[in-house]
Amino acid sequence: MVTTIELSERQAKIVEIAKEHGPITGEQIAEKLHLTRATLRPDLAILTMSGILEARPRVGYYYNRQAKSLLFAGAVGRLKVKDVHSLPVVVRDGASVYDAVVTMFTEDVGTLAVVDATGYLVGVVTRKDLLKIAIGGGDTHIMPVGMVMTRMPNIITVNPDDPIYKAAKRLIIHEVDALPVIRSVTDPAGDERLEVVGRLTKTNITRLFVDLADERR
Ligand code: ADP
Numbered sequence: 001m002v003t004t005i006e007l008s009e010r011q012a013k014i015v016e017i018a019k020e021h022g023p024i025t026g027e028q029i030a031e032k033l034h035l036t037r038a039t040l041r042p043d044l045a046i047l048t049m050s051g052i053l054e055a056r057p058r059v060g061y062y063y064n065r066q067a068k069s070l071l072f073a074g075a076v077g078r079l080k081v082k083d084v085h086s087l088p089v090v091v092r093d094g095a096s097v098y099d100a101v102v103t104m105f106t107e108d109v110g111t112l113a114v115v116d117a118t119g120y121l122v123g124v125v126t127r128k129d130l131l132k133i134a135i136g137g138g139d140t141h142i143m144p145v146g147m148v149m150t151r152m153p154n155i156i157t158v159n160p161d162d163p164i165y166k167a168a169k170r171l172i173i174h175e176v177d178a179l180p181v182i183r184s185v186t187d188p189a190g191d192e193r194l195e196v197v198g199r200l201t202k203t204n205i206t207r208l209f210v211d212l213a214d215e216r217r
Contacts, residue, residue, distance in 0.1 A: 006078050007052075007071070011043050015063060015071075018053050022062030029061065072212050079217070081167050082160035084208050085181045085198035090115045093122050093146035097133050100125055100145045111178035113196045114149045120193040121157075121180055123149030157182045158200055168205050177202050 007015065010033070017029050026044055030037045044061065047053040052067040089107045091100050093114050100112055104127060114123040129148050133140060156174045158167045158181055170179060181198030211217045 006074050008043070011047060014040070014043055014047060015052060018061050019063040022053075023056060023060035024062070025060040068215070071215075075212050075217050076165055077163070079164045079208065080160065081158050081162045081164060081181055081198070081200055084164060084204045085160070085200045086204060088113055088180065088196045088199050090196055091125070091145055092117070093144065093149070095145050097130055097138070097140040097143045097145060097148060101130055101140065104130075109178075109199070109201075111176075111199070111201070112145075113180045113199070114145055115196065118187070118193075119195070120185075120187070121152065121155065121182060121196050122146070123151040124155055124176075124178075124180065125149040126177065152194075155180065157194065159183070160197060164205070164208065167200050171200075171202055171205065 013033060014029055017032055018024060021028070021032075026037050026040060029044075030040050033040070044053070044055070048055045048061070050067075050070060051064055052070060053061045054064050055061050089103065089109050089111075090113045091103050093116055095103075103112060104110065111124060111126045113121055114125055116122045123146070125145050125148060129150070130140075133143055133148055156170055156176060156179055158170065158179045160181055160183070167179060171177070178199055178201040180194075180196050181200050182194040183197050185193055185195050187193045208217065
């Protein structure tokens, strides 16, 4: 379980000020935020109690560099799939294996979401699925993607509002490189279908990890 420190917008601003100007008195922080010292008191209490800010009597508040890991964990708890996912790359189930390979090259991805004629998710196809056909001697110009894909309902997906930690865990547990980000919709026949709104990949998680370490998130 990840312990999280979730900062409010104002608390994050206080941390920024302390990082840049610390040691700085509560009065001076309040001035910069155009607030009163009294308004800031609960925020400063939370920030010092959690160890993100240090307070020295008669000197002021300053940022505790070691608190980075607390903020890191906080960001992991706060961020959602929609904050990091990439654009979806889809292919029609009737497209040929050859076309899917071309799409992987032109879009620079290793996983494609497969959709039917109505645009709803029916499967996923990855480079190894396609390589299997190539080395098996199948005719890649004739074989449709729909025949080689992993199909619904066996597709592991995530919702835009899912926590990023949940998505990362799914990538690990199911040993896949990417998850379609989906939105559930009811089609005209009253059936529940999945609309592909994004692509959540191991690269998204790796980039987030680096951004957090560089304090860009
Ligand atoms: P690679 O083909 O490069 O090993 P993966 O490890 O992502 O890529 O895929 C392994 C297998 O799992 C493939 O057969 C693929 O069709 C399937 N797969 C990939 N992503 C998903 C997913 N989100 N849900 C279900 N199956 C998937």
